[in-house]
Amino acid sequence: MPDTDNSRGVSAMKENVSVNEQIEKEALFGILPVLGKEKLYGFPDAVLILSGYCIATWSYTQGSYLATLVGFKQLLIGAFAGAILMLAIYQLPVILSVRYGIDIWIWLKAVFGHKGVTIMTVVIILINFPWYAVCADLFASSMGNLAVLFGVAVPDFTPLVLRLLCVAAGTAVAYKGVGAITHTTRILVPLLLALGGLVVFIGFTKVPFEVIWNYKPNVSGYSDSIIPYIISIEANFAFVITLVGGMGEVPRLAKKENAGFWAGVIGQGVSGSFFVVVGAVMAIAMQYVTGEMIDDPTLMLAALSVPALALSSLLLVAFANIGTQAVGSYIYGVMLKSSFKRADYRTLIIILALYAGLLCVWGKIVEYFGSFLTISACIYAPLAALLFTDFFFVRKQKLALRSAFGLNGYNAYNYTRGINWIGILCAAAGVAMSLLVYDPVTGEIHNMTLFRLTPTGFSFLGTGLLYLLLSLVPPVRKYLLADRAEITV
Amino acid sequence: MPKSNEYDKKLAEEIEKRISEMESGDYKFPKRFGKRDYIVLAAVCAVCLILIIAGGCLQ
Numbered sequence: 001m002p003d004t005d006n007s008r009g010v011s012a013m014k015e016n017v018s019v020n021e022q023i024e025k026e027a028l029f030g031i032l033p034v035l036g037k038e039k040l041y042g043f044p045d046a047v048l049i050l051s052g053y054c055i056a057t058w059s060y061t062q063g064s065y066l067a068t069l070v071g072f073k074q075l076l077i078g079a080f081a082g083a084i085l086m087l088a089i090y091q092l093p094v095i096l097s098v099r100y101g102i103d104i105w106i107w108l109k110a111v112f113g114h115k116g117v118t119i120m121t122v123v124i125i126l127i128n129f130p131w132y133a134v135c136a137d138l139f140a141s142s143m144g145n146l147a148v149l150f151g152v153a154v155p156d157f158t159p160l161v162l163r164l165l166c167v168a169a170g171t172a173v174a175y176k177g178v179g180a181i182t183h184t185t186r187i188l189v190p191l192l193l194a195l196g197g198l199v200v201f202i203g204f205t206k207v208p209f210e211v212i213w214n215y216k217p218n219v220s221g222y223s224d225s226i227i228p229y230i231i232s233i234e235a236n237f238a239f240v241i242t243l244v245g246g247m248g249e250v251p252r253l254a255k256k257e258n259a260g261f262w263a264g265v266i267g268q269g270v271s272g273s274f275f276v277v278v279g280a281v282m283a284i285a286m287q288y289v290t291g292e293m294i295d296d297p298t299l300m301l302a303a304l305s306v307p308a309l310a311l312s313s314l315l316l317v318a319f320a321n322i323g324t325q326a327v328g329s330y331i332y333g334v335m336l337k338s339s340f341k342r343a344d345y346r347t348l349i350i351i352l353a354l355y356a357g358l359l360c361v362w363g364k365i366v367e368y369f370g371s372f373l374t375i376s377a378c379i380y381a382p383l384a385a386l387l388f389t390d391f392f393f394v395r396k397q398k399l400a401l402r403s404a405f406g407l408n409g410y411n412a413y414n415y416t417r418g419i420n421w422i423g424i425l426c427a428a429a430g431v432a433m434s435l436l437v438y439d440p441v442t443g444e445i446h447n448m449t450l451f452r453l454t455p456t457g458f459s460f461l462g463t464g465l466l467y468l469l470l471s472l473v474p475p476v477r478k479y480l481l482a483d484r485a486e487i488t489v
Numbered sequence: 490m491p492k493s494n495e496y497d498k499k500l501a502e503e504i505e506k507r508i509s510e511m512e513s514g515d516y517k518f519p520k521r522f523g524k525r526d527y528i529v530l531a532a533v534c535a536v537c538l539i540l541i542i543a544g545g546c547l548q
Contacts, residue, residue: 032500033507036517077544085537088530095522100511229545257522265533342496401511405504488512 034101050267052185063279082236097248105338115418133359170325246331382430400483412483430463
């Protein structure tokens with residue numbers, strides 16, 4: 001039966017090719033360590049991609065929120081210095097992603113254990129991905145406003161369709177892969193930065209310069225005038241630390257450690273913060289012109305500029321949301337691969353799109369967003385602190401790679417049935433520390449001295465210190481550092 | 490052999506191959522975050538911290 005044998009042989013060969021193709025994809029879309037020869041990004045591309053990730057209409061929302069707390073000069077300091085300080089400290093461990101070509105979640109297997117990382121990954125995705133539904137919502141509302149400004153009547157279901165379109169378009173770019181993301185951001189980010197410059201120019205020319213420069217909000221409701229300033233710094237810390245879960249994916253493809261690190265700090269701390277300030281300028285200018293503090297760029301550009309400029313600018317902002325969705329899908333798809341090795345990257349980003357799509361259909365994400373943000377801000381700081389302390393002080397930049405990847409016969413990170421209870425305990429303590437200082441729901445300050453460090457700052461410092469001190473206790477040290485005999489690189 | 494098992498086996502082999510390559514003496518790791526980078530980082534953090542503290546005085 002030569003034909004049957006031949007077809008079996010062809011079929012087996014096809015299957016083998018398919019498996020090999022899948023394995024090859026693992027370097028860019030999965031968990032394989034990316035080797036030096038496979039690295040894609042120098043500093044310029046990495047900074048453009050990470051800028052594209054951070055420039056979204058939620059930056060305008062953050063800017064207008066800060067303008068309700070502090071004057072323009074304090075806002076500038078907080079948006080840039082606050083964001084850059086937090087990023088420069090907590091993102092320093094991304095150098096591990098560049099060095100070993102791995103995601104931070106591979107390293108975090110040493111901190112939480114294999115099963116612990118799976119739990120943490122899912123928790124982070126659940127609390128972080130609503131950002132993308134908000135992004136889609138902002139996209140839809142801006143486009144809807146634009147249609148109204150141009151006198152176009154839209155049916156009731158249009159916002160939902162636009163929200164889903166934003167998610168679908170971003171996922172489609174991510175589906176095509178890293179090349180599509182790189183090309184999109186190379187064109188989009190410089191245009192968006194130019195747009196931001198234009199918005200600032202319009203804001204400062206349509207409204208007297210002094211109005212914005214000397215702007216001060218009414219904060220008479222606070223018992224101490226320093227409180228709104230500290231809350232604004234906390235808002236900047238919390239805003240940038242939400243990026244911790246996905247901070248390693250782009251740097252793992254960077255060619256130099258300093259390029260991967262500074263691309264994150266500048267892309268997020270300078271480009272991202274610039275758009276936060278743009279949002280604040282818009283909000284202050286709108287308050288001066290209309291009496292209302294509005295953060296929708298459509299309305300601002302339509303009120304302060306000509307409709308044609310509003311249209312072209314808004315189309316760019318719309319693409320920014322799609323770009324954010326694309327980079328976010330890639331980053332979180334790769335992050336999930338760290339825990340779900342067998343799942344296909346494209347299947348994972350479709351699952352993420354379905355989750356964001358369901359939140360879009362639900363339609364109340366903006367209404368409940370405060371709750372999402374509150375929960376997430378409490379978890380990110382301990383996570384970032386544990387990674388920082390583990391990388392620099394506990395494991396001293398050395399990881400047992402085979403155990404981290406769970407290869408047969410290497411069990412250093414199995415801990416207690418797959419969970420490192422010391423890491424989990426410290427993460428829980430970090431959440432408690434944050435809530436101990438400040439209740440973000442009621443706005444009640446429990447301890448003014450510690451509040452000066454900000455809840456995120458205190459939680460970061462406290463968690464890191466607790467983990468470090470525990471690691472010095474001999475039995476705990478033995479439990480944590482069972483990997484030392486396996487260290488090779 | 491089921492496809493998933495084959496995939497896991499090949500993936501493990503590829504990971505092992507890559508780790509071995511990193512362990513080989515001639516593997517060139519990306520250029521390290523050096524002393525100069527740490528100095529720049531410390532300076533950036535110090536300037537940011539001073540600005541944040543000074544910002545608190547701008548009431």
